[in-house]
Amino acid sequence: MAYTEEELKKELENKEYEYGFYTDIESDTFPVGLNEEIVIAISKKKEEPAWMTEWRLEAFKAWKQMEEPDWANITYKKPDFQAISYYSAPNSKPKYDSLDEVDPELLDTFKKLGISLDEQKKLAGVAVDIVMDSVSVATTFKKTLAEKGIIFCSISEAIKEHPELVRKYIGTVVPQKDNFYAALNSAVFSDGSFCYIPKGVRCPMELSTYFRINQAGTGQFERTLVIADEGSYVSYLEGCTAPSRDENQLHAAVVELIALDDAEIKYSTVQNWFPGDKEGKGGVFNFVTKRGICHKNSKISWTQVETGSAVTWKYPSCILKGDNSIGEFYSIAVTNNYQQADTGTKMVHIGKNTRSTIISKGISAGKSQNSYRGLVQVNSRAENARNFSQCDSLLMGNECGAHTFPYIEAKNKSAQIEHEATTSKIGEDQIFYCNQRGIDTEKAIALIVNGFSKEVLNKLPMEFAVEAQKLLEISLEGSVG
């Protein structure tokens, strides 16, 4: 994992949240508040078919009956859902044949984010579907993908162009009523990504989506649907950055993965939403529902590096429905200053000989709270299910907290479930040892943290691993000493 130290140094010099800028693009924003009319208006704005509008309304009805959950180990001021605007799109042409047509200011934003197309081209084999404030702005490499029959587009486009696929699968893994945030998302989702890999096709490149929140006071409700048909393979990358804002911004995404027989989906996330400042002011509320279903002999791997957001509530899960299916969860969650994260996974073993692996690395610094919450559930008919879980926590300083809440429900005697947990502290002796070898404290922490996170970093695609490593270093900057 090579990265130049000059780059790193530059990043470290910039102590404030580096993506804290704001693009001034005229936006088409709805008035604040949520009711049936708004739901219908969103659907209309997006020129959706009637079944989609109906589906949204059902979700909205359910949501009205639901209450915001409070079982997680996080405390925050509950958002006022009537004070949020539920739709915002860059007020420019929705489609471009080439990037030359895109608003230069927007392109500039991408450059600041380090995802200029120039760079993307260098990272050969990466197709980028950039979602900015809810509407897909640019999609590249589409043609190459099309040749293989791969569909990779915005979910809005998919609803129009491939309604049969969307209708068949949307809400099958995360039902509208699944939970409060999922219901809200189902009612008002503005955009997101859609991906379909046909039978037996190995997607030749990493599919990558960059999300970002742009408008102050605009909630973000992304919806992602990935379908890997029988015997296919896809690796999907999701990266997030957000500009800094004083008021808290809500993000409630839903991601559904469907791995049909013998298929494999790798889903990697680097999450870097604005975490709030050093006093704990501002920052994104990130309430995400991510779940995948595995059919026979299929495999889903979730890998996540979570360094951002003021509050994170996120449990990427796998339903191991098919026999011999495999679910994996590799996670690094970093919290600093006043950040709070309650994250983990759920592995539901339904099929026979199903296997799951959970590796969770929590790093807490400052006054932050970092919780791992995991459920391993083995149903009565899941013969020979196996799970291995490992939860490691690394603490920096005395004011932060690390917590683990592992739940196990095994209804089949043949289940083999192993759980290991460790908690360690970055010791002054470790730092002095590094110092003595000429490595300064900042670099020493980076080294120790990277070592601690190695098992998970190794699971990320190369370019992502480098970015993730830098993010870890930046987010722990100034946390010891």
Add this chain to the structure above:
Amino acid sequence: MLKISNLHAGIENNEILKGINLEVKAGEVHAIMGPNGSGKSTLASVIAGKEEYEVTEGSVVLDGEDLEDAAPEERAHKGIFLSFQYPVEIPGVSVTNFMKTAINEGRKARGLEDMPAKDMLKLIREKAELLEIDRKFLSRSLNEGFSGGEKKRNEIFQMAMLEPKLAILDETDSGLDIDALRIVANGVNKLKSKDNAVIVITHYQRLLDYIVPDFVHVLHQGKIVKSGTKELAHELEDKGYDWIKQETAI
């Protein structure tokens, strides 16, 4: 090269070093001996700049420069190396990666570019050979699960990689078997030159048969109470410390 004058240092009102005077010239080997708890490791840590210890009086001067304000990493960049009595573990960080980082940080401090990977590999190979270290060993996590002897040998491997001006070896011999002791001592001797210096902290004469000191000092209750030549080490081996303790009590 190194001049320590009237050094007092301690931790929270507990004075551990009570007026140390020591001068080490280029090309010399000094041995420091002394009973448990006399302050040998503390002296080594203070020279290396461990901030936990407060220097209340006196000075540590390297090549005419007072080190008072120098951070530990700056001292390392100036050529001070400490082979730890108890090397710490850093899980997930390989010996190779650790050394690569250390070397490049040192180069950066001197305004140099990173060492090209090819040269780095060559250097690692050469030094691993010198200390008869299996290269597989170098991809293991630093000190994690290393045996006592392996840790010590790895410290000297790091010393060989960094080629310090002043090396302080804190009980590097303890935990080494007879063969390993010879290999490590040979390594140290190969790295010796007229331009660098070594301070060897040890309890045993045995190491000093290999790394022959020009001077031997006895540290007792935070003070150097006796200095002599290598014969002093033999005398201590025979008689223990009681006679010195008695001498100084007077």
